[in-house]
Amino acid sequence: MEFRGYPEIGQFKKGLKSLEINLSDLQIQQFIEYYELMVQWNEVMNLTSITSFPEVLLKHFIDSLSIVKVYRPTKDKIIDMGTGAGFPGIPLKIAFPETEIVLLDSLNKRILFLEEVIQKLNLKGITALHGRAEDYGRNIEYRGQFDLCVSRAVARLSSLSEYCLPYVKKGGYFISYKSGKVEEELTTAKHALEVLGAKEENVCNFLLPGTDMERSLIVILKTEETPDKYPRNAGKPTKAPL
Secondary structure, eight states: OOOTTOTTHHHHHHHHHHTTOOOOHHHHHHHHHHHHHHHHHHTTSOSOSOOSHHHHIIIIIIHHHGGGGTOOOSSOEEEEETOTTTTTHHHHHHHOTTSEEEEEESOHHHHHHHHHHHHHTTOOSEEEEESOHHHHTTOTTTTTOEEEEEEOOOSOHHHHHHHHGGGEEEEEEEEEEEESOOHHHHHHHHHHHHHHTEEEEEEEEEEOTTSOOEEEEEEEEEOSOOOTTOSOSTTHHHHSOO
């Protein structure tokens, strides 16, 4: 199948091949439609500063799917914390349709965008949820209900862990997407992970395909139930990290 107007799809397929991901023409078309909707909505609200198709393919789509270097989703129940324009949750849903995904974001305008993406791409088993991580993290419908929590949110790992780990089942994982080296951040977050009932299992450092852009995936294993008092309320995980 030809994807007219998008010659960069060949490069996208190379990136997918490097991750050992095979997509159907329908799935590739879904990525194209996702991109087109994002550019359209970006004209009236700030979803992303990256808007050129080749850059979106690499810095959003391939970057989101790079999780397969450490974890290959199957029928997992996944929550994407602070999803923004839907990264990494929507690329994961397109590439691994058997997953069940919740996209959580505190800005309702972004949720409206995500709901349109879900509808237009005819995605099933995915929900966009408006609210704060601190609030849903105390809700029994969501607390301790997920095999995997993912986040590309720009926040220190010690703060992000408090937002994310309450959602994860014991024996499940929180995987944080980071740019560059993360050793110092991991050291700072060690106490928070212990308090929250988790430990670092793996760190994967790599370059985005064909670039010198450094990325890291931090894999955190949930070993114990998170104490009930976490997450703390009203932005405290950010203002006063553990």
